[in-house]
Amino acid sequence: MRDINHFIGGQSFVGASGRFSDVFNPSTGEVQARVQLATPDELDRAVQNAQAAFDGWSSTNPQRRARVMFEFKRLVEANMQELAELLSSEHGKVIADSKGDIQRGLEVIEFACGIPPAVKGEYTWGAGPGIDVYSMRQPLGVVAGITPFNFPGMIPMWMFGVAIAVGNTFILKPSERDPSLPVRLAELMLEAGAPEGVLNVVHGDKTAVDAILTHPQVHAISFVGSSDIANYVYQVGAQHGKRVQAMGGAKNHGIILPDADMDQVVKDLSGAAFGSAGERCMALPVVVPVGQKTADELRERMVAEIQSLRVGVSTDAGAHYGPVVTAAHKARVEGWIDQGVKDGAELVVDGRGFSLQGHENGFYVGPSLFDHVTADMESYKEEIFGPVLQIVRANSFEEALALPSKHQYGNGVAIFTQNGRAARDFAARVNVGMVGINVPIPVPVAYHTFGGWKRSAFGDTNQHGMEGVKFWTKVKTVTARWPDSELEHADSSFVIPTMA
């Protein structure tokens, strides 16, 4: 059995906890490796390595740090096929989708290649007589990222790309379900010129996470995962004096107005609801057609579209999506389909019990479609995170607007219409953090910023873009006086100085 080790101080590190987690190949259902689960001492070892690297890395000039990111981008691109295959083998998403996962992360690395102007600070000459004021953005020190299974390439790069480029040193605690790609990324950062200890990978479960949350030398924590754990990380991290941003779960709605281009809607919905087996925080698992005629047409066309979907192993280039991540997750998704039936929704297409010929032990779930779902149903309120699309019929624009606005999650939402005024009104009023207008998966580009509202995000700052730079730095403001030699020395003053 292959062991997946930690990566600490620029080297593979074999832990001694004696605790491991199985890593599956979801396409076949086989256990293909086991990953170490760290002790608090092992986490501390990574922190001490990151601490030792901090002085040198933070005083390396920003342009040189940017050059390391540039070389890292080149190396990831040169190894894209190998990295995507590694990702798919542990996650289960099809290889083209794994390449997209890595590419979206690389776009944040591209942003990080341009980091010097983002940290150059502000300057006011002559804020008072002989007085200049300037501010600088300084890195925080040792910082950490805790990431989910569903984007093992993109989400680590969202975090360490910006955090390291601005001068921090980093501990990454990736998901124990697909931990190999994050280790390869750390190896490539070393190869790109990041000194030993700048990027460390510590595998683990709650024990490792708790050690990060309470470690006195960890100054900031970025978390992405499910909402209850995000809330826990936010509360405990903040209680221990850390800066924390914690992104949680989602239940994104697609609103279909009667004038929408239905051919495009059906294609967009199919990819956004079933792509990556629905295991995306920006998937569209709820569709809200406005008016019964729109709903009837959408339902009929989605049924036909679903019949054309092909579920396959992650290496099948013709498959639209692969298995879900574990047998436990397959059971959970199927449990939510059972719940939808119990709730009284109409199960139009049933993906339970799906079996792929030749891969009967793989963790496959067929596409499912529910109609007549209502806002009071448990299966509507909670995140399913599988290939399940729920139709919630609305009679008016206002009714449709209220659904995502009142839902406990507020990550993303999309509206499909040809009416610019309605789209503009919707974007301004909907109570959700990221909005797509005729864009089914509105993940913002890297130089903008990613983050939801309500139970989809705890903390105030978002991922990447200038929000990321702010999260991973602290501002220092310097007020300097260089009086004219001809000026008399000022007397002592016992009132607060002003520039008046």
Ligand code: NAD
């Ligand atoms: P998860 O919450 O199970 O795990 C996330 C991380 O927390 C992992 O590193 C895991 O090891 C750790 N963890 C697990 N249990 C823990 C515990 N009890 N205490 C402390 N840490 C623990 O999430 P997941 O299943 O890996 O990922 C799917 C979830 O992530 C979904 O809810 C999805 O919506 C969400 N997600 C959100 C975003 C976003 O940006 N809002 C992006 C991607 C995924």
